Amino acid sequence: MPLSKIFKKIAAHALLVPLIALFHAQSAWALLPIEHWTESNGARVWLVRSPAIPMVDVQVDFDAGTRRDPAAQAGLASTVALMSSKGVRAGAQGEAAMDENDLGEAWADLGAGFDAGAERDGLAFSLRSLTEPDLLARAAQLAARQLGEPSFSATVWQRERARWQAAIREADTRPGTVAVKAFNKAVFGGHPYGQFATAETLERIGVDDLRAFHARYLQACRARVAIVGAVDREQARALVGTLLSRLPVPEPASCAPLPEVAEVAPLARAGQIDIPFASAQAHVLIGQPGFVRRDPDFLALLVGNHILGGGGFTSRLTNEVREKRGLSYSVHSQFAPGLQAGAFAVGLQTRPDQAAEALAVTREALARFVAEGPTEAELRAAKDNLVGGFALRIDSNRKLLGNVVNIAWNDLPLDYLEHWTDRVEALSVADIRAAMQRKLQPERMVTVVVGSRPGSKP
Template identity: 65%
Template sequence: MSTAWAGIPILAWTQASGAQVFLVHSPAIPMVDVQIDFDAGARRDPADKPGLANLTASATAYGVLPSADAPALDENALSDAWADLGASFGGSASADRMTFSLRSLTEPDVLQRAVALAARQLGQPAFPEGPWLRDRPKLIAARKEANTRAATVAARAFAQAVYSGHPYGLETTDESLQRISVADLRALHASALAPCAAKVSIVGDLNRAQADALVQTLLARLPARRCAALAPVAEVAPLPAAVEQRIPFASAQAHVLVGQPGFKRNSGDFFALTVGNHILGGGGFGSRLTEEVREKRGLTYSVYSFFAPGLHAGAFTIGLQTRPDQAQQALDLVRDVLQRFVTEGPTEAELQAAKANLIGGFPLRLDSNRKLLDNVANIAWNGLPLDYLDTWTAQVDKLTTADVRNALARTLQPQKMVTVVLGAP
């Protein structure tokens, strides 16, 4: 067992099953939040069935199978059981991971029953066909409605161009939803979920022994097996050249997106790029893009930039909306601001202002158990040091303008970016 004993001590250990557990004891309120992550996110969806991971995780709420000590529960009975406990449990999938989350009071009787119910939903979901056949048309209808929105169409075109065939860019479609069956949901659940594959993050009023027992119960109904190494997923390829798409769309506002593959979450440039992006477009009214595009020229109400790092290089994105007749002017200005920032880096005044803002706001990243759990799960999933939260402000504070400039130059290529302009003449 290893421990980071500082402002936020994180206990970490591996159970005999292979499950990795990360615990922060937070006794302020009698509650516990638990997050269970598996390497079964959308990046591992079959190419012809994107959306399978998320559907599998969410479909565990359709009901649970009977067991020796409890009868089967359909989706209504399962929902009522959670309501009676005043607790919650559910699943979803992001690009990298399939996630299940539990929240419960730590009063012993309530917690015991909540963990037992969560173990059934996690390990013995029924995956009945009826609810899936009922919900699939609803999902297709929701997709059709979303496709009438300019922002959806622009974002899809941007993602497909940036990721260029990588699973990060795959999109759930009407056709892929029609291809996914209950058998697919059951097969993915059986193959991807096991105690040895779980990373469990816990924040709440539990000590180590209590947390260890909770995890053992929570994972007890999953198949006990050894986990083989998963097949590697290809990296996101750098863009060989600039890509520009002009998409006609009847919209009062033109949507402009500019970007490229960014960096992986384990990159040593993470802090420098976080600060650099804060100065460029992530810092709201204090950012360069807002100053140049909104304040000086009034071309948009809002302009922003962000990185989305993951196990692979997530997208770097600059986005804005503007009047269609101003779209080209706004785009030219964004490109100019970006090019100058990558070439020159931030000024010393910009760097100090960004540091003060980020360091001053750091406590707000940890001011609830849910936010703290998000950070602990981030540490667990990405293999970050256990003292990551204790050294975060020091990592930001030690950066120089050269550090930020060099990280930007290593990562961003303004001459090789995707540009999507939707709704402009």
Template identity: 60%
Template sequence: MKLRAICARTAWALSLFCPIFAHAAIPVQHWTQSTGAKVYLIESPAIAMVDVQIDFDAGSRRVTADRSGLAGVTASLLSKGVAARGSAPALDENALGEAWADLGAQFGASAGADRFSFSLRSLTEADLLDQAVRLAARQIAEPSFPAEVWQRDRQRLIAQLKESYTRPASVVAREFGKVLYSGHPYGFELNEATLNRISVADMQAFHASYITRCHARVSIVGALTRAQADVAVAGLLSRLPATDCAKAPPLPVVPEVPPLDRAQLLRIPFDSAQAHVMIGQPGFKRNDPDFFALTVGNYILGGGGFVSRLTDEVREKRGLSYSVFSYFSPGRHAGAFTLGLQTRPDQAAQATEVARQVLTRFVSEGPLEAELQAAKDNLIGGFPLQLDSNRKLLGSLSGIAWNDLPLDYLDTWTAQIAKVSAADIKSAFARKLQPEKMVTVIVGAAP
């Protein structure tokens, strides 16, 4: 058993350093199984291992405000035990951990704003992979959700929440999300009250409602052929209830993020050495045609680290902040555009005003040609580093699967970046951002 784990660790280590498809086309295969599951595969035979991600439309956007946190805690408890079914015995969290260690494999579950994900990493030796698939299938479909473990974990989560209230970075992010998303599930607050309302029955109902074969999107990168991958996916989903996807009711519609109609300023007193500032508004969906123009433009504005315009104006010229940044968070709905910085409390007002001025000017005028070329060079030059391991490649492939992107998306990414013009960026930012209507949250500043 130990030898298996050593072999697995060796293969995983090699996968971190072995360049994969760095300078070649990346063929993505796609098909839909009879169960309704959509499968995306990149064959990578260099190392005898496979990475799998299974995504379901079951993120926190599917949870009501009074049960905020339900998706995340459901994912957490999936690793704490599986129920007995037929001849298969129940396994508690210790037995599960030992079983995965014996296989030299890894399995986990997580939940984000939009999707609920399972991940599997295994060697592709037939016997080992078969055992890993069968164990993962049990964990996906037959979690036991042990009540005593939930009571323990709930107290731990509440303690972590209380500790987060002592950190200004946590406070500013929480308040910023609540105000910016204005009642949309993206902004629902996880707190002690919502955790105390969540029961094991809630987790069971959530799991039964959303973890179904019809809505599975499976991304695979590794040393498997299409036929082998199809068998593995069928095995992973085999213990979920069989459903006629044509007759299954559609998932409930989640409303869009409402646009902001006015500027809002929220000052929160906080005894801290640094004031934390967030400025922003709802941005755009991931499938927006302006994606590439906004990606390049944000690199110039605040996403390029020390070469960004915000850093130059706020930090280099005025010394108002060590770090200042901006980013978009596109999802199934309009994720936030966020401009953030930290500064001395007595400089918060000045730093905030300078950042606003830089943003307003960029939206109005767009980038300079020199800034544009430098951004393109950096983004295109760094792109191969996003694909130099199976795990990174899986992240990109799951993005293609989840967002219904073209199968040649990775092959055309650099060309899409290269053709972005200054005019494209200016018009895209003008369509998406309204600096005069943004939310500003300042935590820790002097009155």
């Protein structure tokens, strides 16, 4: 079918999407169940059939994020992701090599897209394509080459490394970057979650390192594949088979679980790091290690943090720091759970001469919230906001895909989202308070202040 006709078909379907989303918002996941199976090569697959639009979104994840980087080569996983779009070698099926310009033109001709990126836990490859059979087959084959046959050109890597090193040096001139790096180092110590790529660590990465990392971690048996779109199970299996066809399929013994990364150590004591910096605003971060994503307290902590500082202008911290005292335009808090205990952080910016007062107010509000929990009114408002906004979490295929990836990555139940609103509604003030007290120790948190006036201490 010509592309022009396909796009007209998409436009016609798109007119119905808002009505469908409005009518089915509360029951979307009952109508779109998640199917899950394991392929013969060991790849695990999660599928949501979403037939309204003739498109498909796919994400292929590997346990190969930045936490797998050697400390001396921080940035290695991100480099593998970056270089996957910079060219492919001659294909195992006789295809010619392609450089980055060839790849860009090929994806443009297909009307499809392919991206890669490394986060702290995972290395992910994402494909979006129309489901017209010929286009999807060609897109899957091209994606498979980038997944399994990257060229890892030394010349291209030297160019990209120089660009990245320049970007790092520029970022290090910003107070926000300085604050985040100091905070992560203080919270995580030597754990990989606290590592950042530097000009020096990038210099130690060569193309042989990229090939070795790719061979070790990117194997078909280690893939977790999430699919949302207008494909059935048979089509999904064929798509997965193509996407992973250029990756090695080792013997079962070679696909044993990867070594565990050391746990994030709790903080033994409080500490404050003051970093002089000539800036109009002081940047303040307060926090500690938090919890893993699959922790049973997750929803209680999500709701609790929404009340504390994650709910924008309705949050407790905003009321205390901004509304009552005018010490900061914005103040926020967040948990960042992962496969291991990500950080809990409170952040704000304020005038350097107000940093001490803003910090004292923030600490007091945080300690009081952990000790007492929210009020009934605060909890009701948070539930209304979160439950009322639930439909917005699943109103597009991309958002559906993100939720499926979350379920796949953290081994959550397949019906996790079906019961999400009920579980949020069931939470009590006592539940929130107990969860916060189990996870947070305000008396042992670290504080980083970048740009406060000398001698300005709380």
